[in-house]
Amino acid sequence: MNNEKVLRGACIIGQSGGPTAVINASAYGAIRAGLDSDVITKVYGAANGIKGVLNDKLYIMDEEDPAELKLMLNTPSSELGSCRYKIADPDVDDTDYQRILEIFKKYDVRYFFYNGGNDSMDTCNKISKYMQRVGYDCRVMGIPKTIDNDLFGTDHCPGFASAAKYIATSCMEVYKDATVYDNSQITVVEIMGRHAGWLTAAAGLATYFGAGPDLIYLPELPFDMDKFYADVEKVYATKNKVLIAVSEGIHYADGTFVSEAETSATDGFGHAQLGGLAVKLAEALKKRMGAKVRGIELSLLQRCGAHLASKVDVEEAEMAGRVAVESAVAGETDKMVAFKRVMVDGQYTCEPMLLNLSSVANFEKKVPLEWINAEGNGVTKEFIDYALPLIQGAHERPTECSLPRYAKLKKVIAK
Amino acid sequence: MNNEKVLRGACIIGQSGGPTAVINASAYGAIRAGLDSDVITKVYGAANGIKGVLNDKLYIMDEEDPAELKLMLNTPSSELGSCRYKIADPDVDDTDYQRILEIFKKYDVRYFFYNGGNDSMDTCNKISKYMQRVGYDCRVMGIPKTIDNDLFGTDHCPGFASAAKYIATSCMEVYKDATVYDNSQITVVEIMGRHAGWLTAAAGLATYFGAGPDLIYLPELPFDMDKFYADVEKVYATKNKVLIAVSEGIHYADGTFVSEAETSATDGFGHAQLGGLAVKLAEALKKRMGAKVRGIELSLLQRCGAHLASKVDVEEAEMAGRVAVESAVAGETDKMVAFKRVMVDGQYTCEPMLLNLSSVANFEKKVPLEWINAEGNGVTKEFIDYALPLIQGAHERPTECSLPRYAKLKKVIAK
Numbered sequence: 001m002n003n004e005k006v007l008r009g010a011c012i013i014g015q016s017g018g019p020t021a022v023i024n025a026s027a028y029g030a031i032r033a034g035l036d037s038d039v040i041t042k043v044y045g046a047a048n049g050i051k052g053v054l055n056d057k058l059y060i061m062d063e064e065d066p067a068e069l070k071l072m073l074n075t076p077s078s079e080l081g082s083c084r085y086k087i088a089d090p091d092v093d094d095t096d097y098q099r100i101l102e103i104f105k106k107y108d109v110r111y112f113f114y115n116g117g118n119d120s121m122d123t124c125n126k127i128s129k130y131m132q133r134v135g136y137d138c139r140v141m142g143i144p145k146t147i148d149n150d151l152f153g154t155d156h157c158p159g160f161a162s163a164a165k166y167i168a169t170s171c172m173e174v175y176k177d178a179t180v181y182d183n184s185q186i187t188v189v190e191i192m193g194r195h196a197g198w199l200t201a202a203a204g205l206a207t208y209f210g211a212g213p214d215l216i217y218l219p220e221l222p223f224d225m226d227k228f229y230a231d232v233e234k235v236y237a238t239k240n241k242v243l244i245a246v247s248e249g250i251h252y253a254d255g256t257f258v259s260e261a262e263t264s265a266t267d268g269f270g271h272a273q274l275g276g277l278a279v280k281l282a283e284a285l286k287k288r289m290g291a292k293v294r295g296i297e298l299s300l301l302q303r304c305g306a307h308l309a310s311k312v313d314v315e316e317a318e319m320a321g322r323v324a325v326e327s328a329v330a331g332e333t334d335k336m337v338a339f340k341r342v343m344v345d346g347q348y349t350c351e352p353m354l355l356n357l358s359s360v361a362n363f364e365k366k367v368p369l370e371w372i373n374a375e376g377n378g379v380t381k382e383f384i385d386y387a388l389p390l391i392q393g394a395h396e397r398p399t400e401c402s403l404p405r406y407a408k409l410k411k412v413i414a415k
Numbered sequence: 416m417n418n419e420k421v422l423r424g425a426c427i428i429g430q431s432g433g434p435t436a437v438i439n440a441s442a443y444g445a446i447r448a449g450l451d452s453d454v455i456t457k458v459y460g461a462a463n464g465i466k467g468v469l470n471d472k473l474y475i476m477d478e479e480d481p482a483e484l485k486l487m488l489n490t491p492s493s494e495l496g497s498c499r500y501k502i503a504d505p506d507v508d509d510t511d512y513q514r515i516l517e518i519f520k521k522y523d524v525r526y527f528f529y530n531g532g533n534d535s536m537d538t539c540n541k542i543s544k545y546m547q548r549v550g551y552d553c554r555v556m557g558i559p560k561t562i563d564n565d566l567f568g569t570d571h572c573p574g575f576a577s578a579a580k581y582i583a584t585s586c587m588e589v590y591k592d593a594t595v596y597d598n599s600q601i602t603v604v605e606i607m608g609r610h611a612g613w614l615t616a617a618a619g620l621a622t623y624f625g626a627g628p629d630l631i632y633l634p635e636l637p638f639d640m641d642k643f644y645a646d647v648e649k650v651y652a653t654k655n656k657v658l659i660a661v662s663e664g665i666h667y668a669d670g671t672f673v674s675e676a677e678t679s680a681t682d683g684f685g686h687a688q689l690g691g692l693a694v695k696l697a698e699a700l701k702k703r704m705g706a707k708v709r710g711i712e713l714s715l716l717q718r719c720g721a722h723l724a725s726k727v728d729v730e731e732a733e734m735a736g737r738v739a740v741e742s743a744v745a746g747e748t749d750k751m752v753a754f755k756r757v758m759v760d761g762q763y764t765c766e767p768m769l770l771n772l773s774s775v776a777n778f779e780k781k782v783p784l785e786w787i788n789a790e791g792n793g794v795t796k797e798f799i800d801y802a803l804p805l806i807q808g809a810h811e812r813p814t815e816c817s818l819p820r821y822a823k824l825k826k827v828i829a830k
Contacts, residue, residue: 019592048597077591084596165817169722172819176492177434177719181499182463187715209818279691296714300602304592307584307723310817392817402725402807403583403624406591 004331007137008039009110011325012053013061014046015145016116016123017084019077020159021166021306022317023115023145024407027080028072029321030113030143031061037329040111044414048081049116050123053103054096063412071407073314074397076306078115079407087123090130097130104131104138107414111139111328115321117146117157118364121336125357128334141324142336142357145317147303149198152363153355154338158317159303161390164202165313166305167191168391170298171206171213171245179241183292186232186242186285190278190297194249195219197367199302202387203245204379214242215377219249220367223258225284231377232285248277307404311393316350323352336360348389419746422552423454424525426740427468428476429461430560431531431538432499434492435574436581436721437732438530438560439822442495443487444736445528445558446476452744455526459829463496464531465538468518469511478827486822488729489812491721494822502538505545512545519546519553522829526554526743530736532561532572533779536751540772543749556739557751557772560732562718564613567778568770569753573732574718576805579617580728581720582606583806585713586621586628586660594656598707601647601657601700605693605712609664610634612782614717617802618660619794629657630792634664635782638673640699646792647700663692722819726808731765738767751775763804 013030015023027045034043043061046052059080061069072079090097103109114124121142128140144151149160171189178187191200197218206212214235217223235242251257259277278295286293320337327335335354342349371383398405428445430438442460449458458476461467474495476484487494505512518524529539536557543555559566564575586604593602606615612633621627629650632638650657666672674692693710701708735752742750750769757764786798813820 019595051597075591076588077595081597082595168818170716172821173491173719173721174715176490176821177715180434180492180497182466182496205818209815211821276694294715296716297712298716299711300589300592300709301585301711301713301716304588306588388816394817400624401803402580402809403620404587406587406626 006039007110007139008041009108010042010044011040011111011113012044012046012058012109013080013113014049014052014115015078015080015082016049016114016120017082017145018147018303019082020145020147020303021076021162021309022158022313024072024075024077024079025314025317026115026143026145026158026321028069029318030115030325031069033322033325035062037325039329040325041108044107044109045080049083049085050087051083051085052081054099056103058107058414059409059411060414064409068407068409071398071405073318074306074309074395074404075406076304079409086119087126090126094130097127100127101131101134101136104136110137111325113141113143113324113328115143115145117148117151121357121360125334128357139328139333141328141332142360143320143324144336144338147199148193148196150196150364150366152360152365155341155350156339156390158313158320160198161313162305162309163199163302164205164387165310165391166302166308167199167202167298168205168212169308171203172209172211174296175206175211175243178243178294184236184240186236186244186282186289186291186293188244188246188278188282188293188295189213190246190248190276190295192298192302193219193247195364195366197247200245200247201367201371201379201383204383205387205391207378208384212243213245214239216245216379217247217250217377218367218372219247219251220369220372221376222253223250224253229288231375233289236289236291244281246277246281250277307397309395310391311395312390314395319352327354334358421454422525422554423456424523425457425459426455426526426528427459427461427473427524428495428528429464429467429530430493430495430497431464431529431535432497432560433562433718434497435560435562435718436491436577436724437573437728439487439490439492439494440729440732441530441558441560441573441736443484444733445530445740446484448737448740450477452740454744455740456523459522459524460495464498464500465502466498466500467496469514471518473522473829474824474826475829479824483822483824486813486820488733489721489724489810489819490821491719494824501534502541505541509545512542515542516546516549516551519551525552526740528556528558528739528743530558530560532563532566536772536775540749543772554743554748556743556747557775558735558739559751559753562614563608563611565611565779565781567775567780570756570765571754571805573728573735575613576728577720577724578614578717579620579802580725580806581717581723582614582617582713583620583627584723586618587624587626589711590621590626590658593658593709599651599655601651601659601697601704601706601708603659603661603693603697603708603710604628605661605663605691605710607713607717608634608662610779610781612662615660615662616782616786616794616798619798620802620806622793623799627658628660629654631660631794632662632665632792633782633787634662634666635784636787636791637668638665639668644703646790648704651704651706659696661692661696665692722812724810725806726810727805729810734767742769749773
C-alpha cells in the first residue's frame with residue numbers, strides 16, 4: 001500500500017537478532033534519514049529491539065552528537081542492543097501489541113523500523129497488521145540484516161559480505177599457517193550458518209585465490225561420513241596437508257546435526273563431547289588417519305569483524321536504512337528493503353527495491369545446488385562471481401592509537 | 416667476536432618454529448640485504464629451516480622476482496617453510512653437524528641466518544660453535560621471532576606486536592558482540608602463550624580502550640579456581656555480562672595445566688573433554704552459575720593475522736633481518752639481533768643491538784609480576800605503556816579483489 005498523505009510523528013528504530021559487522025550502518029542510515037526528515041518529529045532508538053518498546057526504554061537519538069553517531073558506520077554489533085524475543089500471534093495473545101500501541105501513542109510514534117533477519121520481519125509484519133486492525137496510523141518497514149544471507153527475495157543481505165570477507169581472509173591466513181611444516185596436517189575450520197551455507201561457501205573465495213580449503217561442506221547437502229573420509233584421504237594422499245571448511249549445520253541424511261551426533265560405529269566420535277564440530281571432526285580424522293589435526297571455530301569473530309568490513313557492505317547497509325525511512329515518509333508501509341543486482345557494463349551495481357513483508361517473513365534462501373560442485377565438496381565459479389563483488393573495498397575505519405574507535409553514544413532515555 | 420676480514424661466500428636464511436604475521440618480513444630484510452651485498456655471492460633460502468640444509472633443499476633467492484619477494488612483507492607464516500627439528504648436542508651426536516658442514520662447503524656458505532625463537536637461537540649457537548671447532552670460517556646470526564615475546568634480552572620480539580594487535584582488536588569486537596543482548600552472558604576467550612602471558616596481557620589493551628575483558632588471567636601467577644569463580648561472580652553481580660581472557664597456559668599451584676585437569680570436586684569439569692580451555696571454563700561457569708556461556712579460542716588466527724599487522728612490527732621485523740646480514744658482513748658472528756627501546760621526547764623509537772647467542776638461548780622472559788594487578792586478574796598501566804607503541808600503524812597491504820595478495824615465489828631449487 002502506498003499512502004501519499006504526509007504523516008507527521010516520531011519514529012522508532014530497533015535492532016534485533018544476532019549482531020553483524022554492519023547492522024549499525026543500517027541503523028545509522030535510518031537514524032540519519034529520520035533526523036534529516038521534515039515530517040519525522042523525533043527519532044527514538046529502542047533499547048534491545050522490541051523489548052525496548054515493551055519496557056518503555058527508548059533512547060532519544062536527536063540528543064546524540066552527529067560525529068559520534070556517524071561512527072556507528074564502523075561499530076560492530078547492535079549499538080542499540082538486540083533481543084531474540086519472539087512476539088506472540090496477536091490472534092492468540094495480543095498483550096504485547098496493546099503495550100506497543102500504548103507506547104506508540106505515548107510518544108506519537110508513526111513510523112516503526114525494524115532491523116533484523118527472518119524473525120524480525122515476522123515481528124514487523126505482525127505489528128503492522130495489528131496497527132491496521134485497530135486503526136492506528138503507522139508505517140512499518142523492515143531493514144534486512146543477517147550474516148546468514150538467507151532472506152528471501154533479495155540478492156543478498158547486509159552483513160553477509162563483511163562476514164564472507166572475514167572468512168575468506170581468515171581462511172587464507174590459516175592456509176598459510178597450516179601448511180608451514182613439512183609434516184602432515186589436517187585442519188578443520190567451522191563456519192556459521194545452521195541451515196544455509198552462504199558463509200561456508202565464502203571460504204571458497206580463499207580457494208579461488210589459491211590459498212583456501214581443499215574441501216568445503218555446506219548444509220544444503222546431506223553429510224556422509226564415509227564420503228568425507230574418502231575425500232580427506234584423497235587430498236591427504238597427494239598433498240600431505242588438508243584444509244577443510246564445514247558449516248556448523250552439516251547434518252546426516254536423517255537430519256541429525258553432525259555436531260550433535262553421539263557415539264556411532266561409523267562416525268568415529270567418542271560419546272558426546274564438549275567443543276564444537278571442528279574439534280570433533282578433527283579428532284575423528286586423527287583417530288582414523290593418525291594425522292596431526294587442528295579444529296578451529298571462527299565463532300563470534302566472523303560476525304563482528306568490523307575491521308575487515310567490506311566497503312560495499314557498509315554502504316549498502318547504510319542505504320538500506322536510509323531507503324526504509326525515505327520510503328516510509330513517501331507513503332510506503334509493510335515492506336522490507338531488498339537489493340537488486342544490476343550489472344552495468346559488466347560492473348556490479350546494487351539497487352534498492354521494496355518487498356512485501358508478508359512475502360519475506362519466515363522463508364529461508366539457501367545456496368543453489370548448482371553452485372555446489374559435483375563432488376559435493378566445493379563451490380563453483382557461479383558462487384565466486386556472485387560473492388566477489390560484495391566483498392570489495394575497505395571502508396574508512398577510524399582508530400584511536402591504532403585500535404578501532406567505536407561510537408560512544410549518550411543514550412539519553414526518553415521520559 | 417668481531418672479525419674485520421672481508422668474508423666472501425654464499426648465505427643461507429632459514430625460518431623455524433611457529434609462524435607469525437611478520438616472520439617473512441624478517442626473512443625479506445635478510446634476503447634483500449644479502450642480495451644487495453657485495454660480498455655475499457648467493458642467497459639461499461632453506462626449505463623448512465635446518466631440515467632444508469640437512470636435506471640439501473635450498474631455494475635460490477637470486478632467481479626470484481624482486482617485486483614478488485617484496486610481497487613477503489605482507490605474507491603471513493613462514494614462506495620458506497618451517498620445522499620444529501631439535502638438533503642434537505654435537506658432543507653426543509655430530510651427524511647433523513657433519514652434514515651441515517658438507518652442505519656449507521658444497522655451496523660455499525659463509526653466512527648462516529636463522530629466524531626463530533628460543534630453540535632456533537640454540538640451534539644457531541650449536542652450529543656456530545661446531546663450525547669454529549672444526550675451523551670452518553662461517554658467520555652465524557640469529558634473527559628473533561616469536562609471538563610469545565619471551566626471548567631474553569630484547570625489549571620485545573618481532574611478531575608479538577601484530578599478534579597483540581589482532582588479539583586487542585578481536586577482543587574489542589567480541590566485547591561488542593557479547594554484550595548485545597539484555598540477558599546474562601559469560602564469554603571466555605583463550606589466548607596463546609603457554610609459559611609467558613604477553614599475548615593474553617594484550618587483551619588488556621582492549622579493556623584500556625573501554626571494550627575489553629573484565630578479567631584477565633596470565634600463566635605468570637598460579638590459577639585458583641575458587642578465586643576465579645569469586646572474580647566472575649563479582650563482575651556478574653554488577654554487570655550481568657562477563658568477558659574473560661585466559662592464557663592457554665594457566666595452571667594450578669601444583670603446575671597442572673588447567674586445560675589438562677581431569678575431574679575434580681573443585682574445578683567443576685567433567686572428565687577429560689575434547690575442546691580447549693575456553694570451552695572447559697565456560698562449561699564450568701555454566702554448571703555453577705547457570706549463565707549463558709561461550710568459549711572462544713583465537714587459535715591460529717592470532718598468529719597469522721597479517722591483515723592486522725602493525726606497521727611498527729613489520730618495519731622492525733624487516734630491520735632485524737637486514738641488521739643481521741649487515742652485521743655479519745661487517746664481521747659479527749654468534750649474535751642475535753635484539754631491540755632496545757629508546758624514548759626520544761616521549762616518543763617511542765627502537766634501536767637494534769646485538770646479543771650473544773649463548774646468553775639468549777633457552778631463557779624465557781615473562782611478564783613482570785608488577786605489571787599484573789593486585790587481584791591477579793588484570794594488567795596495569797605499565798603493560799599498556801609498554802605494548803601500545805608496538806601496535807601502531809598499518810602497513811600497506813597489497814590486495815587482489817580485496818583479498819590479501821601474498822608473495823608467489825618460484826622457489827628454484829639449487830642443484
